[in-house]
Amino acid sequence: MTSPRRWTLRTENTGYTVRLSPDGPWAELDAWGPLGVEDGPSALDWSRRTHFITPADAAPAEYLPYGLRPFAGADLVASRPGEERGVWWDFEAVEEAAGSLRLAFADDVIGLRAVLCYSTVPGTDVILRWTELTCTGDRELRLERIDSAGVTVPVSGPARLTYLTGQWSQEFQHTQLDLPRGTFTMGSQQAVPGHAYAPWLAVQDGASEAAYGVALEWSGNWHMTAEAEPGGAVRVRAGRVPHEGAVFLAPGETLTTPRLACAFSPDGLDGLSRVWHRYERHLAGERLRRPRKVLYNSWEATGFDVDAAGQLELAKVAADIGAELFVVDDGWFPGRADDTGGLGDWYPDPAAFPQGFGRFVEEVRALGLDFGLWVEPEAVSPNSRLYAEHPEWVYRIDGRPARLVRNQLLLDLGRTDVQDFVIATLDRLLTEHAVSYLKWDMNRPPTERGRPGADHADHLDLDAQHVAGYLRVLDHLRAAHPHVTVEGCAGGGGRIEHATLARTDVVWPSDNTAPLDRLSIQYGFLHAHAPHVMSSWVTDAPGVFDPRPRSLAFRFVNAMCGVLGIGADLRAWTGEQRAEAARWIARYKDVRDVVHHADVRLLGTPADPTFGVQYDDPAAGRTVVAALSTGRLDGAPLVPGRPERLRLRGLDPRARYHDAESGSTYSGAHLLHYGLPFAWSADHDADLVVLTRQ
Template structure:
């Protein structure tokens, strides 16, 4: 039996014949007693692996209730060869199958300074013939749920990403995933299992096709499998080769879904490493102001206003390169359009920087338009299925990034842009999923994703001062792997106030605020058209990394003055927002709707009126109270002239009162 320990939790496993089973998962000391996963009685008409809390199982050992690994055309069984406890690197268990020659190495490791356990598998072919893997999971996580399980997840579509949902599973199977070659808008690769007050969370660090499946057996065990979805056929491992699965991350919290969110935030700060200390600057993005109508004079006019508001980085979005007058042409030809920048692109960049602004640029390097010089020169670089007609989405094709020549082209193109011009911010977009891929090619999905990671990792080394924003038609590429390789992520193209409030609430349930890029725009609601003030939009965008995306040349002097004030207020508190401990209070469907950020002695609360008003003061009404968390009950906190005890703020709550003209607020409580 082996126990791994995180900051506050532990994970204990044991060898049971040729299996490694989970013994206990929870707070320190949880393994000191009988395992909740042990079962008595006889296994009827199944194998023991079907009902055991097995950590990783081939289909020969768990044939009926969901295996993690399988090979095409045969049944796979694995024999436990050895287990090693690595003091500085977790646990390693090695299995083998003499018939296929496969050697499978399982890994367990708590990420340093967190309570998130990372698990993955390495599948190596030590035989003399290729082996086709028809199922390639990363890990199985078991949760005791004797009375059924509540499963919480995030679903959506374009412009409606990160919508929280839950299902009560008494018995049976629940599955989410993506077969699009990208994380996807439809589901996020995360799942939570609630068992009373305790919650267990699982996420998968993969930016291609994936699946997470929860099986609840008749004896009350919920087993969650996470791994790649092999949508394009088996992955063939040649003799001497190996394939490593994505990391499946698991975490336990005694504080329910809110506690899980805080654990995920801490983990993503760990993934950021030293880059977490970089100031995530206030940006302006030109897309909603100009769309494809990019000109040097028009962009500089926007930059003038942005600089006057206190913006720190000016980002030119789509439309800056040759052939790009709409979405029908230009992708792949990453050369600045001389007609749009008659004095030269370098002179334009210098002019933006002369205003005291950093310069940023939008790219979509994995894409190509049929109407482009790149496609004319290299039509074979595009995914295609055995001579079938190619499908366009948004009038574009997807480059086969798994090819060495395409990988080199993308890397060299980005290197050239970042080396030639003083670019300090790169918005990397991805506006279509993969619809064609050669079925006879092995691991198309894995090759594309691995080369994506290679390029992003290269940018970190070759251009360490460049901030990278991950975007995919909104939030279709938000996962732990991208959180580790980008500085900020774009949750959605929908920036309307009440719509965005729901999107950001869901985002923060699984991802950290330092990753959440958010803009103030003039967009009207797509799902909720109720108007909200400029203050509401700013407080909303302040909940993560503040940006502005409206046509600010059309704003009134009063709006510009108010905007400058909000930018200044955000800069004063952004360290607390981006790095603080987060407590979500209520939600967009409740009268209470706020987020509390705490960093040391500093407490910042962002609050919004997501509903209506209490009769415009024509009938009796009481203030909405926001119960805060994690304060010192004996301490005293000041907001304006009002002083509160920590006990009052936690037990009774911080009062807010909404009026027709006051629908959001940013409140900083000073410890006195």
Template sequence: MTSYRRWTLRTEHTCYTVRLSPDGPWAELDAWGPPGVETGPSALDWSRRTHFITPADAAPAEYLPYGLRPFTGADLVAGRPGAERGAWWEFEGAEEGPGTLRLTFTDDLLGLRTVLCYATVPGTDVIHRWTELTCTGDEELRLERFDSAAVNVPVTAGARLTYLTGQWSQEFQRTQLTLTRGAFTMGSSQGVPGHAYAPWLAVQDAADPGDPPAYGVALEWPGNWHITAEAEPGGAVRVRAGRVPHEGLVRLAPGDTLTTPRLACAFSAEGLDGLSRVWHRYERHLTGERLHRPRKVLYNSWEATTFDVDAAAQLELAKTAADIGAELFVVDDGWFTGRADDTGGLGDWYPDPAAFPSGFDTFVADVRALGLDFGLWIEPEAVSPGSRLYADHPDWVYRIDGRPARLVRNQLLLDLGRTDVQDFVIATLDRLLTGHDISYLKWDMNRPPTERGRPGAGPADRLDLDAQHVAGYLRVLDHLRTAQPEVTVEGCAGGGGRIDHATLARTDVVWPSDNTAPLDRLAIQYGFLHAHAPHVMSSWVTDAPGVFDPRPRSLAFRFVGAMCGVLGIGADLRKWDAGQRAEAAGWIARYKEVRDVVHLGEARLLGSPLDATCGVQYDGPDARTVVAALSTGRLDGSPLVPGRPARLRLRGLDPAARYRDAASATTYSGAHLLHYGLPFTWSADHDAELVVLTRQ
């Protein structure tokens, strides 16, 4: 019989048990894993012998302030101006509700109330955690660190960390390291999650060489952030995550409450493969009722015309796109006044009369007459120094008095934390979307904030500019979702620079990378699908050559790879011959037949781009299983020398069931597909295949 209080949050496949520590006024993790794991001694329990550290430093604490935890990493660093930092709180009480828990701790001397908040997400195996900090005294508080939460993972021989790294045009590269002692940290100070790291981390026990149970966290914050994993003295690994204020601290006035971003926590007994499906289900939950609107096959004219936008050429592309089966035509950068290249025009969001001599609405109507929806690219946070907007409102950009305004991509960044700037962006989007027949909006952001200041708004260390920009960004997206619910919104930031759960909850698709080369994109999508769902992954077929892997691949390879998410085409269709267009029309028709399985089904990653054959398996809510298979390696030498077909082992099927491939008139047992796999005979002209299996 335990002498301390415990609380358990449950989902269909997991439970998360928190206890009030017997060693001090803090909460700590008792158990996290499959249902029933909370019955028995905690795997995170420890000997209670400490040397040169305190019990709080050794405990698997859910959240602790500097003061109580002085040595091994505090989640909260708070103090009054001019006084010592630190909080020494007491437990005040717990509130339980259906799937929720709130644990309150108070420090009356400091004047701080801290509430640790927990909530299960219905229909998923995700648990949200966040923290509410209230200044209860009569003097303001300085918050130098205020993480969202900390999670503890018991490991036996170090932790295997899986995370997503990269750079522009090489985002979402799956990366792993083993952490036995010490700390690992990643994050962004670019005002967005960034291209270098995704705010996502998976932790497994490194002692198991296979794919052992996996724990994951993802931070819901489209601004500055960090995730830090520390291998602690007792052998466990503790992960902390939260936002990072640009100014280094936040001041909390008497009576005010700061709420941290939510940290989504997930577990799967089926390893990284199972964990990816937990995240996919969660993101389908975030999409809500919009999930069941088909993601239309788009054509985007950027790679065909770049800035050289004129109605005649765009309509020529639109007609060809419609002929091969596209459902949506998107005009990218270059449609507005002053935009001959990337040096001007941003901020002056009016169609260029020279580009559309018969009028923009006539052009849109002509596109729609082809049976296509119409979409438009915009970069609402950006402004060109030569624009009318900048001439009228030079104070709207981030700047520091007396310092040069640095140009990135020949542009400056609007201070979206200002209400007047938010109002301008909202009015601009409303004008475009209500004044013209636009059903798709691509929101881009191509430069991070550099000289991030707001002169005249008071002392810089009292401005929480990062949080204000995030709040403005989310306010605009929330307005879009309410005012224009039928408009499909795509999120982009120079590719995959701003992809997090706050953005995904308010957009329909996101653009993982500007790199559309076939083998490069395969590696990007492989990492992306570990963390994010297929129905949000916009992917184009283009003629782009490889940047990092220049080996040529067929048009079929490009289509099958792009069909693993939301299919788009970005090639210059005017350069495709009749055979290429006919092949494209065939692939698009096949995609339309299976996209509901791809977007709504359970996805399994089969192998990796490092394997000679890899793919993605989608098990639909009906009787269909779709397999996208791709050849990345050398051929087997047939027919000149003996060779056997490549095999791709499927997973999750019923061994006793029968599955029929109507295209090849072949029937397989589930046992055959699980044990031997689907056969593929690759050749130089046949390097990709889409197989649809129907359970008999």
């Protein structure tokens, strides 16, 4: 902390310096980068000559309201109902402590106090930012825009934006855009982050390897906007988006925006990914000490056709090949022969389990397997008993038809009584039976999003209420059932962000399990999220977007890049396939601590003939490399050629590394300069190499 009007927050490797602007009552970014970057003239300083814009529009502002910043994009738009929009605040106070900073600004005319909040995260290079808005007057305030923060990145040329795009079954596609000038925006209005975009963005200066990243911690509607401004900077704004278009703040009431995590790495996108991985290990806390067990899920083998005998047959084979957990997916409750019924009536189907569900669970556990269940607690089928008893619990607009999506409706989880019902339901399932794994799914967004009978004078904020209800239930699960592993899913990767990751153990990136499709999904996912949260299955699914077949080895090595699961119909596998699966599962158990806790480096891209993921655990002296052949093998081995090689990174060039499987020993310099050799063939398209430092 260097002066009364300039403050520096320091993480393990980075510094973030904020100052009060000499040009007006706002905070602006002075420096952000490696430790010591604040010592020298600010790269964000500007000439202070403005034409047709105001100084506030030209400034690298941390947070400014419409009024002070009328042209270049405001982070806050506020008014008193019926009056003109605009806030003109003055600096009020500063509070600083180790690792935290709070800057307060106030507009006494409109009656608003805004506190810009900063906090470092111990053991990481992440700085959290959010804003607290308080109505200090005697009349309510109308807030049309309530962003969490503004983040400025200096660039010397076109900025390169990296973001994650897609659709259902094609989530987390690594996408890049050069933005020399103009505005880029993305977001979701689906009450979840959605499949189209992840609330994550990286910005790079084309002339530098340095990478800046932001990620929004919010499970509902959101936006993220990057603007390449005239003065040679990119400014990113991010925040939640109210469903009703505005939020009303009553006198004395405070609204706290979602947290925006901000990260920096001098080592490009690869280094930035390691910053995010470390942060997500911090979010997991003590739960990270618990190994993620090898899972078998019955969905792709049986679909809705669930019965005790068929499930036990699968469980026995799963136990034989080394699985540690058996999960019964959709179809275990009454009325669920297909997707037209059953949701909401969360009781085991007596017809499917004629000797009792408890007996079935005991038989699964007697095989040495933990037991898990799939649920979709926010959904309800129109022909369910729950809907007959509580039609008012679903989102609906009075006088309008309730549209079905996937033959179901969505419960209004913003209601306390609905939250209490979901909590009671999950408590019953988790206490009456020895369930140690819960897969929480959510397969439809709200369409007609209203609350029947509600008084609109109460100024509903349905999106924020649903998020609060969702998080309340997850917080209850964590407190009341700490032994239960919780998997987050929303039709695949539709609700993956830091609020969910802080309360779950793993997430399901996509419903698409085809090998090459999944490789592309996981490549994007690992840029933003850590391997210990990435649930990945070995299945029999053919490619949806890339139909090239891949071996069982490829499918296992690919799935071992995160948390290994199996979803194939094991009954149809040959004895040879089962034996091979058992060998891969045993190898995974040997390396999963490295995969889930180590530093990750992505070696190339899925578009390359050979792609790899490198996991380094310097303390244990182990490096694990998952190598996958994605390319064509025309003419091999008839045409002379050399093995493919993956150049590793981050190793000690003077050390020696031994591969016990092949008996080979390499110098670090060799692995860095030439790389690991792989002689691919039609029958050999993947490998897992474990290197031990000697």
